[in-house]
């Protein structure tokens with residue numbers, strides 16, 4: 001058998017894609033795999049770039065899932081929302097473990113790359129900001145960074161004014177016959193979530209009688225899973241940053257580690273954590 005024939009018969013695999021779509025065509029690999037453009041001569045810059053690019057892709061998927069979650073909660077269709085929330089929490093776990101790869105980069109290795117980054121920073125990630133917003137950590141001041149991109153600015157402006165996933169969960173509590181204060185239902189969507197007594201009382205009722213409120217109970221625990229994973233991500237970020245750049249000022253202009261440490265105090269779904277003390 002000649003070599004060409006042998007190749008063509010390789011386990012019956014299709015070998016000629018001149019007239020049909022291939023793996024690379026479908027996945028747009030030409031675009032993805034030509035998007036790594038190191039600026040420094042340093043070997044480790046490829047790790048730095050790919051770490052961020054893969055993170056952005058996973059964030060893209062989380063946003064895709066979370067947008068659908070919001071619609072499903074709004075339309076009282078919880079089973080698909082549970083499935084998607086579980087997926088988002090697992091993606092977040094994956095990003096938590098991804099820090100292990102980046103942490104193989106030592107301070108001198110990063111110092112060789114850092115000057116080439118100029119004033120660019122993860123702080124300017126529009127997808128990350130959209131993720132914070134959809135989870136309810138709203139902050140209008142963060143839009144300023146995106147002035148140079150009208151498209152990203154508009155997207156974040158829209159998300160700033162939209163109800164968060166948690167706002168939709170609170171509305172669902174109200175539709176389920178639990179008393180939610182009108183002031184909470186009419187809260188300014190551009191402000192971060194603030195703990196509310198009526199929401200706390202409603203979730204407490206759910207947790208005190210799960211059998212009667214099983215779907216809300218399951219929703220609450222899925223949200224707690226997600227916030228827990230996000231907290232781990234924030235912690236791994238600040239710890240990895242401290243390990244690599246110590247207490248240097250960030251390229252994005254913040255104080256660096258002390259800024260990231262403050263972000264550890266963010267609570268996305270306040271009542272879901274506060275209620276545990278009362279149980």
Ligand code: HEM
Pocket residue numbers: 051052055056102110120121122123124125128237241244245249250251252253254255256257259260263
């Ligand atoms: C050597 C690795 C890294 C270092 C030294 C680092 C450092 C920093 C610092 C100092 C900040 C504060 C903003 C500033 O002044 O620049 C920041 C923010 C940020 N970084 Fe990183 N980072 C690293 C890796 C990553 C990775 C892998 C991601 C994943 C996407 C990431 C995402 C972000 C995000 C989203 C923010 C904004 C956080 C917020 O505003 O709450 N960073 N980073």
Ligand SMILES: N[C@@H](CC(=O)c1ccccc1NC=O)C(=O)O
Pocket residue numbers: 052114117120121122123245249250251252
């Ligand atoms: N803020 C980082 C720079 C940095 O990490 C960064 C720069 C460009 C693209 C992504 C980055 N990652 C996360 O902040 C620093 O101060 O070294």
